[in-house]
Amino acid sequence: MTENAISVVGANKRYGSFTALDNVDFVVPTGSLTALLGPSGSGKSTLLRAIAGLDEPDTGSITINGRDVTRIPPQKRGIGFVFQHYAAFKHLSVRDNVAFGLKIRKKPKAEIKERVDNLLEVVGLAGFQNRYPNQLSGGQRQRMALARALAVDPEVLLLDEPFGALDAKVRDDLRTWLRRLHDTVHVTTVLVTHDQAEALDVADRIAVLNKGRVEQVGSPTEVYDQPANAFVMSFLGTVSSLNGILVRPHDIRVGLNPDMAVAVDDSAEAAGVTKATIDRIVVLGFEVRVELTSAVNGAPFTAQITRGDAEALNLAAGDTVYVRATRVPPIAGDAQTAPAQAVSLPS
Template identity: 50%
Template sequence: MLVGIVARDLVKRFPGGSGRAVDVVSFEIGAGELVALLGPSGGGKTTVLRILAGLESPDEGRVLLRGVDVTDVRVQERNIGFVFQSYALFRHMTVRENVGFGLEIRGKPRAEVDRVVSELLALVRLAEFGARYPHELSGGQRQRVALARALAPGPSVLLLDEPFGALDAKVRLELREWLRRLHEERAITTVFVTHDQEEALSVADRVIVMNRGKVEQIGTPEEIYDRPATAFVAGFVGSINELEGEVRGGRAALGSLAVHAPPGAGDGTSVRAFVRPHDVELVGVTSRVEKRSSVEVATARVERLVRVGWMVRIELKLGDDQPLTVELTKDRVAELGLTEGEEVFVNLRDAKLFVQDYSI
């Protein structure tokens, strides 16, 4: 695999900031890959992106683009395309002028600028909007202009900072899909920053999860989702249930529930378990089903039922007062005859267990 981007031991401190915004970050991105930098806000992911672009210089570490060390190369000469969260379109220029800017300042002939601009406007499906000004466009259209503008000079790397952050849900989905397709067509090395785990997992080839300036895990969406390397990743990606417990008799006791203990964890080791809403099995209402013989089956009280479209989020309280959230289809809820205040049997199908911060 050809290497598109290398980040080597990047460190960045900001004056007045506490500690390191970026704390020894390293990763490699293959040429033509589509990678998400995922993490909570303030996790350092935007700073890493800006360091790759050359908009920020690292205090320590090196940046390589296509095998060339560009750490000391100015942003203008790095041949990158950057899409800002706020779009940063030039408001006094038309859409065409915005898209053509990068070519025009390079002194490209008028005809070539026109040809490339038309081609890109067609690509972002804004061909008939060329004469408009940015303020005459919707958010999604502006974002597409920003993308076309970044692509126009033919960058070797495309960097996007929270590209869909300011858009409403429907446009977001459309643009995600579109970015994915654009990437398939052009195969340009692309890194985008997002705090939305669903966006990262559904769009990217690989995901770099960052928290507090450090890389938590690098992997394919499947790896990140199925085998979270750290408690943080498990909590951030997909899980909303976090249970505390300890190992007793070879099993991890989580209040009234229990699952297999992490290997090598002796009795008395305290563990944290991350449980995805769909990994909780709701066996049934206590008054209507026989309790299964299995030791894992515990009782819980239904605190609240929240319908979200065709899914229902069920907020439970376990015997030891730990909350547990389950998601079921509304048909299944009807089938079980769930109502608030009732007692139910629950079981855990799966849980990601961590002893302190070590993976199982």
């Protein structure tokens, strides 16, 4: 098997005047779980559909395990596909839904039974074989859909926002389950999502798309801590502009005087201290969001601190505090409007 299970080279796709894919080069390593992440209209679903064969790129090529599939129909690409909506056969039992692809391929009955029973065990639906889709919860129906996609032993598994129609708690549970499932079956998987937490939680690699282009590909840690540009940084989590410097709110320390303690791992570049006024304090469970206004330029920004720190500081709206960025992600080009340096304290 090739090192990269999927390779997309020079893919372009336009719908009238709208550019859905703009000269996209993209690879998916064998056995990885890669998330395509981006806002609506970024091209992530178009790229997934092109890999699946549901959309054909205007130009460019797509290979799966070294085989050029650019002009090959979906059913001959060796893929499993799971949509946001379950597309279950309502008149068929769970067992028959999962077995459908195997029956179409005329596999022996004994082989089908063994494969289906094993998969239902893997996805946590053992004992549900004889139920019908309307007797399952949303999360159970999506597990059934994943079992059906895996039944035909696909070369790659493509997931198009599979948990988007579920409520937050079920979605959180299922993405944890999906990661465990992937570690069990090891099938090369591409997941489309607009949920940053989902991508960071389950993926080995994240490709961030914007306006039909791939802005950055890397591990969750790489794209979060070393964003290629301001768009990637902003899309991978909340950001604050502290006097023209982009920082994460949780990387802003809040203190009652300019001589606040400096952590051992603080960099010299992030040692600047700024005076600010607290506008609002919002308790978010174990964290506290502090909304502030900079005394340097009058611009609003946000810091995220622990509840324990907030209580120790006894913060209140209207207080004057001092803040400093403990970490400033390196961003190439002119994304940072000012270098990370000490900021003079206003009087």
